[in-house]
Amino acid sequence: MPDDLVTTVQFDNRYQRELPGTYARVTPTPMKNPRWVAWNEPLARELNWPNPPDDDVLAAFSGHGQLEGTDPIAQKYAGHQFGTFNPDLGDGRGLLLGEWVDGQGQHWDFHLKGAGKTPFSRFGDGRAVLRSSIRELLASEALHGLGIPTTRALALVGSDEPVMRERLENGAMLLRVAKTHIRFGHFEWFAFSGQTDKLEQLLAFCLTHLFPDCKNTPDPAAALFDAVVTRTAHLIAHWMSTGFCHGVMNTDNMSIIGDTFDYGPYAFLDALQPGFICNHTDTGGRYAYNRQPDIAFWNLQCLAQALAGIADQGALRDSLSRFAEHYNARFLELMGARLGVLNVSEEDQSLIRDWMQLATDEAVDFHRPLRELAEMETSDWARLDDDYSDRSRFRRFRQALAERREQEPDTQTLALASNPVSILRTHHAQAVIDACEQGDDSLLHSYLAALQSPFEVRPEWQRWRAPPPASYHAHPLSCSS
Template sequence: MPLSIAFDNSYSRLPNRFYERVRPEVAPSPGLLVLNTTLAADLGLDAEALASPDGVAALAGSEIPAGADPIALAYAGHQFGHFVPALGDGRAILLGEIVAPDGRRLDLQLKGSGRTAFSRRGDGKAAVGPVLREYLISEAMAAFGIPTTRSLAAVATGETVLRERPLPGAVLTRVASSHIRVGTFQYFAHRSDEDGVRRLADYAIDRLYPDIAGADAPYAMLYERVVQRQARLIALWLSVGFIHGVMNTDNMAISGETIDYGPCAFMDAYDPGMVLSSIDRQGRYAYGRQPQIAQWNLARLGECLLPLLSDDRDKAVQLVVDRLSGFASQFETAYFGQFLEKLGIAEERPGDRDLVTGLFSIMQMGRADFTLTFRRLADLVDPKADTEAFLSLFGGNAGVEPWLKLWRERLATGNRSPREIAAAMRAINPAIIPRNHQVEKALDAIIEGSDGAAYIRLLQAVTRPFEDRPEDADLAQPPRLEERVAATFCGT
């Protein structure tokens, strides 16, 4: 069945300096690994056509569908605090844009489809492990309700890519509200290309924040909106124990979506200093530092926008400072709001935040599992419930039971029944996350030639994360000592 996609490519109508036109490399033997049929339906795409030989060839980059206009986007970025003026899509090609039935304009991007003008010394390819990892984790994040890029398909290319060892190649089809990053603005600002910054800002407003297009100060409002979205996004990350691992400015999308799942991971035992990324040797992007880094990245975006904010530089700087200063309070509001909901508290009262911080203190001392702590709390709303399974998470920490007493007393002051509270808690606290050891186990099986059954099982479980299913009980468990993952890798 021929593949038909109604493309409408607005970014490629920007000036040529915003991108390079490029054709994906032909995959010698493309084969479908996994297709997101639910997402395809949401996008108005024909899943049957996508799974056909012509569709798989297009998803691998071997054939270009009619109406596509493949480009690699230019951007710069601070990588671990060091500025790199020219990065760009070194192994990703924007195939084109579609308008979904609900009116959203979305990018379709191929990751791992070959060299571009920005590849530098890289091969532009991707191995099957990182491709399937991003597919699984981005779809889990979507199931958690966290803004994220999505994964439409993963396709094996039939070729070998060389990393630490030879690995099977693959291409990911990623869907995003846009691929505009903080680093995209930095690319033009670094070159003193004020017209480029303005055109990019106008495009971003028109595409992502159309309600502010006619405002008196649209660029200041654009910055304010990006700050707001990032404050909420980071709070949501922390609420599920997510560690991005590589929060460079080129990995921060101004849409407020999570983007670029490289060495990301989910925390098992609670530790605000947790670092798993093998390339984060100084702990810059540790779990608990992510709000600080987000604010730092947003400051870099503010610097880029200064010429658009006012002809008076001092006034422009103050506009940025004023809006960026709101990040901390916006983040804290979102953060405590999210964690109070996880504790079954619908409306915040004085002293409630102490319940959150008090629990974290006990969790850290007892090395309690982050996900299971919040999930099992829903079973303890009733004061008569058995606490043995919950207390076992804390390694005998004596502070748990006094905290439980305070928490239950607070719940008793609300207007909801214990059953209603427990149901609300189970709807926000996942039972299953993509635990690092389970992810690695499933990916290793595929790399070694398995049929992928373990991966599909894990994918199905993490995309229904709030359900208690006895058959998936093993996937909900933290790793044994010998199963712990000490480091995660970027895959480039």
């Protein structure tokens, strides 16, 4: 495969140009015998990407070639990992190739994961494996399909290069796309290492390119932080309302623009278990499903500390004090929509709490019952009574919900648009991974398409509606997931 330039004309390198001394230039390490596993054509169209997934593009996305106009770098940052500050972080297996500029002038980071060792790899090999790359592709497209802010994946390249994790696996590279890869940890690194000039340069970069509405305010740093608090609160409300558990909410995994970022041992809930833990290294349950709002707030406190030297501290505290208000309002709005309630009142909050408590006590699936309520006329809901051990309790709930939905028009339309048919399930993802590791990518393509259109009903996607069998037990996953 030729090690040459792939001709394009629409890349920029603002991060490299405007933030010198905050990264290391690194050339991707070629991966042996690369092959296409997946190409995200819907995303390619959104990006106005002109090149088909041919051999030249395969070369560029597997380390054998370079896209003209790119300037690969590994970014330096820090972060709080499981509550402990670690200054020795940075891109250890991924490289920011450059910023693709689409037809509307929007810049998109092209970030190649699994691109080899960098100065920040520490003891890692700089590689990614097919298993974890498939999981990130599926998860990022699943959340995007649900309307949840997230990074995305344009391409997945497999290989027969051996990579050791818990076992010997095949290596892979994933081309991740995001509006930015700047994390809370970037601010922490410059603040806590005393690099005030770099901190101010980073702030100026974010104000110019990511938060222009905050730039011409009396205290731009405080205004930016206020926007980050709001976006983060809304993001976590989306996670909680869809049963998504991230698993590793370290500050270096928190996007400054409120995107879901760095997929590792994530999981969507099957049964509603508030204390669900998806990361087997999280023995204390720090990142359990029901702790995600608290951890987001804690992480925002860390960001506020990093900004304390360049922003009014009283304004930072005021913004933090509004986190719960932002979170609760969005969570109630999203859960109300899942129940078919558009304008959530105080009385509706009790209805939402009743459902969450009933679902928890009954250990019912987080997704399927709500979809059934959406698909059926309220007059038919009595057919669901036998799905609950406490039939009278469910009967009281469904009767109260039916009465509430009579007060607004088009409630069934709202519920259908808020409860997915296809959801990302761990057992389905594992079936896809098993098939791909045997060289069969067809299941991946089918599941990916279903997750990209999660509210659409198609006969060929019927298998993706199924919850796990009763005998299935989802074990916590490792960070290498």
